[in-house]
Amino acid sequence: MKRLIFTAFILFSALLLCAQENQENRDFHRHEIRVSYGDALGTGIWFSRGFVSYEISASYLFRPVQWFWIGGNLSYFGGGNNLYYRWREYDTHGNFQDFYDSKRKFAFAFAPEVRLSYLNRPSIILYSALSIGFAWENAFDASGQNQLIFHDRLHVTLLGLSVNFGRNRNIFLGGEFGIGYRSVFSAHGGFRF
Numbered sequence: 001m002k003r004l005i006f007t008a009f010i011l012f013s014a015l016l017l018c019a020q021e022n023q024e025n026r027d028f029h030r031h032e033i034r035v036s037y038g039d040a041l042g043t044g045i046w047f048s049r050g051f052v053s054y055e056i057s058a059s060y061l062f063r064p065v066q067w068f069w070i071g072g073n074l075s076y077f078g079g080g081n082n083l084y085y086r087w088r089e090y091d092t093h094g095n096f097q098d099f100y101d102s103k104r105k106f107a108f109a110f111a112p113e114v115r116l117s118y119l120n121r122p123s124i125i126l127y128s129a130l131s132i133g134f135a136w137e138n139a140f141d142a143s144g145q146n147q148l149i150f151h152d153r154l155h156v157t158l159l160g161l162s163v164n165f166g167r168n169r170n171i172f173l174g175g176e177f178g179i180g181y182r183s184v185f186s187a188h189g190g191f192r193f
């Protein structure tokens with residue numbers, strides 16, 4: 001994990017140095033707020049106890065140059081399998097009672113994100129992105145006590161598409177195809193300013 005963070009830091013530093021040469025076009029929106037909904041297909045591979053069926057995320061990204069974004073996203077995964085658990089309680093006379101319960105599977109993830117666009121037109125943007133962060137999910141131990149499990153996570157957006165609308169081209173809709181802890185396919189919409 002340390003090598004991965006160090007490599008990401010070196011790549012980020014090199015990109016910032018290269019980006020200083022590309023400052024001539026300053027006519028673009030620097031801030032982006034986005035909400036996305038995805039299928040979370042295969043997320044159960046990444047989380048320890050069962051599958052979840054959808055992912056909702058909110059993102060903020062800052063764009064210092066036209067082809068480079070940096071920011072973060074917060075994702076919620078839900079709607080999946082129930083977690084079933086049971087426990088036994090004893091009274092002072094040695095008698096016991098068994099309890100059974102279930103709770104809906106959910107997880108949260110937070111990850112900083114770096115995005116590089118390779119097509120920047122007024123009406124369309126094509127990009128790829130990398131997110132490295134951490135996730136936590138609900139779980140129960142053998143005695144039925146609620147606990148959180150933490151994981152580090154990686155997601156690579158192989159292809160992202162943003163179609164821009166509005167008078168200033170600051171409202172957008174789009175989709176992403178990626179590999180990692182977030183959705184394989186997702187649709188998003190948002191606002192740039």
